[in-house]
Amino acid sequence: MSTDFKSLVETDVDLKPYNTLNISARARYFATIESESQLKEVLRHPKTEGLKIMVLGGGSNVLFADDFDGLILHIEIKGREVVKENDEYVWLKIGAGENWHQAVRYCVEKGWGGIENLSLIPGTVGAAPIQNIGAYGVELEEVFEWLEAVDIEGRETRRYEKGDCNFGYRDSIFKGELKGVVIVTNVVLKLSKNPELNTSYGAIQSEIEKRNIDELTIRDISDIVIDIRNSKLPNPDLLGNAGSFFKNSIVENDVFERIKMEYPEAPGYEMGDQKMKVPAGWLIEEAGWKGKVVGNTGTYKQQALVIVNHGGATGGEILNLADQIKESVEEQFGIALVPEVNIVSSDGKV
Template identity: 75%
Template sequence: MSNSFESLVETDVNLKPFNTLNISARARYFASIENTDQLKKILNHPGSFGLSIRIIGGGSNILFADDYDGLVLHIDIKGREVIDETEEHVWLKVGAGENWHQTVRYCIDKGWGGIENLSLIPGTVGAAPIQNIGAYGVELAEVFEWLEGMDIEGRATRRYEREFCEFGYRDSIFKGELKGIVIVTQVVLKLSKDPELNTSYGSIQSELKDRGITDPTIEDISDIIIDIRNSKLPDPNTLGNAGSFFKNPIVDEARYQKITEQYPDAPGYPMEDGKVKVPAGWLIEEAGWKGKVVGNTGTYKQQALVIVNHGGATGDEILQLADDIQQSVEDLFGIALVPEVNIIN
């Protein structure tokens, strides 16, 4: 058996099947990782030394702006296992390569609550703590216990507890200090056998009322959120996209009040620290971008926050559109939009 680096990886691989924006970009080296032994073998091979390394999961939150002259590792580690259990809770250990939404539905089928509001968020379980995914009043941090990750530099595996992860709004230490350093291999979630439902969002409440549901289950909440998301977001299998392209900006009260002077109906969500979260989709729509087509790309007709690939768009085209949107929103509102999508170039 060959011990060459090329025997462990593929060369010159088109990454289009591995990103939901359906961008054609080529990786010099590529490997799908199914277990930690395989990962260690590749990282410890001299052929990987000196290479830039990029970790991907479901590819739902990345934009390849150009070809990648390094090593792309697609984490495809599977498996779900209950590692602890009490009368009230269950601790579920999940492989980083498992599909997030399928894991949510798996838990719902078992009667375990806590992540039903995070239904239909694209991507893998391994990406969830990095992004601290959140939706409809719930964040992953609320059910996260710990993760297992491999240090890309020390080639060592260790456990990262919740307190260490520095979770924030769509943020964690893995997007900051440890960005590109830790490869998530397993995630442990603490789920409830007698869940308290979060129906705080008005759209959930109105849907429950419309459906005549007075005593909802976690499955009811999940079904409603799936329907809401499907009505707003395009299916990447039919229209390439990476979901919400920008974060919702958080501004101080004075900035928000200035916006409402010109736009009395401007939506804003007060934060605990006195600041206000303003929907990026609303800002982009007011700047005239909703449904606009620019070459092979554009924004989704039903949600301006989503940049789409109408077919054949390059990463550079999408990046240029994103830059133009950012500039126009800043010119109009004085607010700098920050991409939620990871841009790789």
């Protein structure tokens, strides 16, 4: 005999507290998941069958353009455990519902290196491998070992090694063929006890010089990254936002050369395979959108890549502004911006 569905889920829940864009939208059903066994119980319930299911972590990378007529699983699985250790490395297993930045600072305090450059990235640990988060010269895949995930029918727990994950730039198999197929419950990272510091990013180098640091530590790198991010990005508690709304654009070399002819100052970074990465923020700023206010929304005055909610904006307003920005950039540069934020519309997740 199955558990009463009403004891497992809430109904008609306002999602404003669960997304950093501070958008009001409603979920038909909503369940807070604190363990793998609870997740399986909800997934196996007869009333779950046929429902659209969405997994929600910290809500820092999602835009609710409409209400969600299905079941939202808010992952709150916690825990940190060393599952393996030797003289050089520690393998740390972290619950998918743990706050990413708090997990980074925990590792910094322990002296375990590898993710200090990823400080202050919003969201949960479970979302990190899905997005293959990256910042300031480091990507998650460099320290990723494996993860555990439950299949969407709640039948079994599966393990995915690094080679299974098809990591790419802000991409993984969990955004592709496994999207909507499995739900991440735990992530294992391989961290160094004798870390090599990555100071390749220009802004980090500048801050090191300003601070006259003699013996650089992972704590220094983490503190510097936090300060840099705070200077560029608004605090979502004060100004609703989802961080970088669009991915940086990867273009062929000849496309970049064409842009450089008209805009000699255009920044670009070699990606190999005759491709260049062009910062989306620069494209948007050049198209005249930096700091622009449109109704209740707009772009952040210090970083054009960030779309903000000045208060009372609907998901539709945010989406409309994003579409206007995309059209403007494509018309000016011939480059089609791709949202980094997951957009949830009335017909499900896009």
